[in-house]
Amino acid sequence: MRSSFLQCCFLAAVLTLSPSISRSQPQDGRPRPAAPAFAVSPNDADWATPAKNTAGTRYSELSEINTQNVNRLQVAFTFSTGVNKGHEGAPLVVGGLMFIVSPYPNIVYALDLTRPGGPLKWQYNPKPDASAQGVACCDVVNRGPTYSNGRLFFTTLDAHVVALDAGTGREIWNVKLGEINRGETMTMAPLVVKDKVIAGISGGEYGVRGWVQALDAADGKTVWKAYSTGPDQDVKIGADFKPFYEEDRGKDLGVSTWPPNAWEIGGGTVWGFASYDPDLDLIFYGTANPGPWNPNQRPGDNKWTNTVFARDPDTGQARWAYQWNPHDLHDWDGINENILVEVVWHGKPRKALVHPDRNGLVYLLDRTTGEVLSANFYHPVNTHRGVDLKTGRIRINEQKYPHEGKVIRNVCPTAPGAKDWSPSSFSHQTGLLYIPHNNLCMDWESTEANYIAGTPYVGAEVRMYAGPGGHRGELSAWDILAGKEVWTIKERFPVWGGTMTTAGGLVFYGNMEGWFKAVDAKTGAVLWQFKTSSGIIGQPTTYRGPDGKQYIAVLSGVGGWAGSIVSGDLDPRDSTAALGFVNAMADLKQATTKGGNLYVFALP
Numbered sequence: 284m285r286s287s288f289l290q291c292c293f294l295a296a297v298l299t300l301s302p303s304i305s306r307s308q309p310q311d312g313r314p315r316p317a318a319p320a321f322a323v324s325p326n327d328a329d330w331a332t333p334a335k336n337t338a339g340t341r342y343s344e345l346s347e348i349n350t351q352n353v354n355r356l357q358v359a360f361t362f363s364t365g366v367n368k369g370h371e372g373a374p375l376v377v378g379g380l381m382f383i384v385s386p387y388p389n390i391v392y393a394l395d396l397t398r399p400g401g402p403l404k405w406q407y408n409p410k411p412d413a414s415a416q417g418v419a420c421c422d423v424v425n426r427g428p429t430y431s432n433g434r435l436f437f438t439t440l441d442a443h444v445v446a447l448d449a450g451t452g453r454e455i456w457n458v459k460l461g462e463i464n465r466g467e468t469m470t471m472a473p474l475v476v477k478d479k480v481i482a483g484i485s486g487g488e489y490g491v492r493g494w495v496q497a498l499d500a501a502d503g504k505t506v507w508k509a510y511s512t513g514p515d516q517d518v519k520i521g522a523d524f525k526p527f528y529e530e531d532r533g534k535d536l537g538v539s540t541w542p543p544n545a546w547e548i549g550g551g552t553v554w555g556f557a558s559y560d561p562d563l564d565l566i567f568y569g570t571a572n573p574g575p576w577n578p579n580q581r582p583g584d585n586k587w588t589n590t591v592f593a594r595d596p597d598t599g600q601a602r603w604a605y606q607w608n609p610h611d612l613h614d615w616d617g618i619n620e621n622i623l624v625e626v627v628w629h630g631k632p633r634k635a636l637v638h639p640d641r642n643g644l645v646y647l648l649d650r651t652t653g654e655v656l657s658a659n660f661y662h663p664v665n666t667h668r669g670v671d672l673k674t675g676r677i678r679i680n681e682q683k684y685p686h687e688g689k690v691i692r693n694v695c696p697t698a699p700g701a702k703d704w705s706p707s708s709f710s711h712q713t714g715l716l717y718i719p720h721n722n723l724c725m726d727w728e729s730t731e732a733n734y735i736a737g738t739p740y741v742g743a744e745v746r747m748y749a750g751p752g753g754h755r756g757e758l759s760a761w762d763i764l765a766g767k768e769v770w771t772i773k774e775r776f777p778v779w780g781g782t783m784t785t786a787g788g789l790v791f792y793g794n795m796e797g798w799f800k801a802v803d804a805k806t807g808a809v810l811w812q813f814k815t816s817s818g819i820i821g822q823p824t825t826y827r828g829p830d831g832k833q834y835i836a837v838l839s840g841v842g843g844w845a846g847s848i849v850s851g852d853l854d855p856r857d858s859t860a861a862l863g864f865v866n867a868m869a870d871l872k873q874a875t876t877k878g879g880n881l882y883v884f885a886l887p
């Protein structure tokens with residue numbers, strides 16, 4: 284948050300379930316595990332890609348550490364990244380090496396797990412352009428690398444994708460995909476699908492026109508590029524495109540749902556986690572908010588922002604799309620995780636996609652068609668009344684509609700949504716989704732935004748504060764079939780890191796004060812906790828070490844949008860700093876300090 288940008292500018296629908304899947308028949312209604320074919324690594328000892336598998340479950344079969352013994356967990360070793368910004372990545376483990384990527388300057392470290400204390404085996408510094416820090420919207424974060432076939436792939440803040448030899452750290456290729464002078468950065472963890480590296484661009488708050496690309500894993504050459512806005516040809520919408528809902532059908536909707544030419548600077552960036560179903564041979568990913576935030580400046584549905592796309596990974600052609608929030612009103616990037624699970628729905632097996640959105644709804648979609656099976660509130664919301672399941676469209680509460688020059692108060696949830704990018708996990712044992720989320724409301728005033736390339740293009744003055752109850756975050760366990768919360772843990776600050784769940788009956792997550800916790804996956808009882816050196820916003824992982832023992836790893840190091848007051852040294856009195864987040868986090872400076880460290884835990 285050296286970024287001048289952040290410093291300057293800134294109920295419930297009740298859906299009835301069929302009796303055939305009611306809680307009284309759990310054997311029929313329980314979500315079933317995704318097919319084993321989803322595993323990226325044949326060896327469950329490893330954790331090779333941020334979400335563990337391409338289904339995105341963040342679930343490990345390892346159970347040596349379990350509800351009975353987790354209270355004996357101890358630090359095995361630590362490692363300082365030497366970087367003081369927000370650490371959002373997942374530590375990966377493959378074949379006795381651990382890989383981490385720091386926030387800017389995006390240093391990659393490989394630690395040798397075959398030796399005591401996990402000493403450094405190699406490091407690689409991509410030397411990104413320092414100016415990229417000035418156009419990063421939400422701290423200078425990176426969501427980690429991904430591993431495939433002996434190579435490590437990652438993005439850099441100055442919009443490069445790099446492939447390294449995982450064994451040696453030797454650079455194999457390094458391609459530049461964006462222009463920081465236009466506000467384009469990259470923070471996403473790539474996903475490798477077959478022989479392609481899937482990665483997208485950030486910069487929605489700078490009028491960047493979003494896209495996702497597939498690069499040849501061998502040489503980094505672009506195989507296809509699909510924009511989120513514009514003519515069908517650019518969006519890769521062709522004969523195969525069969526969206527479920529009427530309003531998503533029609534020619535060039537990525538142009539006609541915008542004022543003239545507004546789609547050229549209309550956002551829809553791609554910076555969340557992608558998932559992949561090898562049976563359907565489809566990738567799934569979300570697009571971010573339209574720019575500018577001020578909705579008065581972009582009448583229309585603003586397709587295809589805030590949308591989930593299903594695409595053929597070989598050609599990029601879209602199979603279907605569904606817009607979570609047409610004509611976005613509150614910066615609700617649709618990039619949150621899409622987790623692929625098999626369910627029995629109304630007596631029939633369905634290939635489902637589970638998505639907890641910024642708008643406070645957990646969606647269950649049929650991932651073959653894009654049909655919304657259910658959409659239930661996981662958090663109180665006053666901006667809309669849920670989804671009309673006939674049309675698929677969200678029903679807006681006009682009272683909270685932003686109008687230029689008028690302050691709309693008590694808008695819940697806020698711009699970062701009921702939850703932001705921080706990924707949930709799904710346990711095949713419990714059938715529950717573990718959702719890290721926020722409890723915040725805001726005052727919002729739309730203002731006129733004018734586009735100058737590479738400068739903020741936002742058009743809103745925001746101030747956030749704690750939601751009902753005063754706590755600012757929660758970890759909730761969610762029954763995806765019943766569409767109901769099973770338990771929840773309240774946290775003082777937003778839960779800004781990911782969750783991880785294991786066959787040991789545990790859920791792991793960290794909070795922004797620095798506590799790393801193991802929770803009983805069934806009951807939510809906190810079984811163990813350890814205070815790390817800084818607030819946690821990273822993604823926990825687990826692996827079996829070369830010594831045969833199970834380990835748990837997490838990066839500690841506060842930052843990200845929520846923690847930018849600390850990582851960016853922002854003034855707590857500047858209530859609109861960090862796009863209004865500082866107002867909600869003024870006391871974070873008393874709770875934690877910055878600094879990136881890896882923590883690895885094991886039983887004695």
Ligand SMILES: O=C(O)c1cc(C(=O)O)c2c(n1)C(=O)C(=O)c1cc(C(=O)O)[nH]c1-2
Nearest residue numbers: 421424470485486487488552554571843844
């Ligand atoms: O529109 C975009 O391109 C874009 C990019 C990013 C990013 O790359 O980190 C974030 C956001 N938007 C965003 O809306 C947001 O809430 C956010 C939070 C964070 C974070 O790391 O804590 N990044 C981003």
